[in-house]
Amino acid sequence: MSAPVATASPTTTAHAAPAASPRDGRRGAGGVLLSVLTWVIGLIFLAPIFFMVLTSFHPEVQATLNTPQYFAPLTLHGYREFFGASSGQSVWPFVINSVLASVISTLLVLALAIPAAYALAVKPVSKWTDVMFFFLSTKFLPAAAGLVPLFLIAKATGGLNQIWFIIILYTAMNLPIAVWMMRSFLADIPPALFEAASLDGAGLIKTLLRVIAPIAMPGIAATSLICFIFSWNELFLVNVLTSTENAQTLPAFLPSLVTSQALFLGKLSAGAFAVSIPVLIAGFAAQDKLVQGLSLGAVK
Template identity: 45%
Template sequence: MLTESDTTSPPGTAAAPVRRRGAAYAWRRRLHSTWVALLAWAAALVFFFPVAWMFVSGFKREADASTDPPAFVFTPTLDQFEAILGRDFTPFLLNSLMASIGSTILVIVLATPAAYALSLAPVGRWRDSLFFFISTRFMPPAAIILPLYIIANNVGVLDNATMLSLVYTAMNLPIAVWMIRSFLLEVPTAVLEAAKVDGAGFFTEVRKIILPMIAPGLAATALICFIFAWNEFFFAVSLTSTRAATVPVFLTGFITSEGLFLARLSAAATMAAFPVILAGWIAQKWLVRGLTLGAVK
């Protein structure tokens, strides 16, 4: 017959396996997190390596940049950057800034009321309107370049930064409408109803409630539209020649029949990427908040 002493476990013996399993589970979680972090860093380094190599190559001489295998040890020089500045880089930079900033401002101004009408105050057949906006992106740029060129030539705005800014506005407007609409859908309707009860008019509601709440989303949309406009090449090379040529058009000048000036092209590309990197660094807080604003219901 079993006695009470036989059936009763010593204190703490039942909890010991549970603690061991908990410690093993925590150790596996830490190991899994470590592997995920290492894979993320490896992927980031793989994707960032071309940018880092471009930056490093900008400080090489042409002889060092064209060696096979690549030269990792070299004497840095600023000759390539001085040569870029000596080739009148500033007008191309100003043209890109004018076209990109102008189009970004126009996109935000036009897309915000359109997104409002398709989200908080939906118009009739709003699904068809949304599809129409995004369908304008289906047509390849090569299919519309000839009509655009003829119109610009007849109006007298060919090789003009203003014309380029309008083209970039039309190019980025559908994406901006869809993005800003997703941010507006996250605005709580209870807040808007409370504002109406307190006597807030339409413009007060927009200015003091809606715009401050979606400001990170607007910043993210503006930065993305700015990057798309800054990097655009096809319309810039087709609709400009000398007066309104942008930075991407300037970069093609280093690919000639004499060969590829790799070091100088790397220096020019580094200078071309700097404004976008600076804008992203300044707006990184709003960019992260804006990109996640419309992601979670």
């Protein structure tokens, strides 16, 4: 009598591990190459900034050499020259003007852009797309094309060499961008929240402060940071409409560091890096809200 032949049960048969596909290896190699390429491109863009920061800590003699002296002695002489006003012109009035122009214009832009964006997103007016296109069309004209009318208006109103006129210009310059950004942020807020606020008897101001502001805070932070950067770095208008320290800002002060003796690169690099520090601090402090705000409305 022959012994029974054992058969493997389907439930007890071990499943063989799937073989690795060559395509998976190619995908992994492609991801590594893309990461390396991204780092290389980023370092290329950051290399001039690194060189400027390194030059700001070098003595003027080494900083002006045609061959870069990467291992030259480090010193704070350039920063002492920049903040110490060795040329006889103090930098602090320009710092105050930059802070006033940037902060006040940004606050004015937010105060005007948020209600306008609320009207265009939550309670849209008729032909609101034409209104948005009008806001965008104001950015089509180059600043140089409107320079003569702006100069004549400033002269007629006494705005030449006045910080209040610069604040008005910065507000008008950043308002279209702020309305576009805030409108896209507010359009993503569920309409039921506004209906609930209206049923509770909340007016426009209370709705903006109690309902919109907490929810749209990432968008408000992103908009305010971009407006602040544009105002802080603006040079063309302030360089033409101002000529004294009463209204000139830091970007207009930096060219005055250039001298005919050519010993200015260290001090100029120190000044450029010092002027960039407030923007860097604001960017790092609000980077989470900036990324979150700029990504709102990207995915529907």
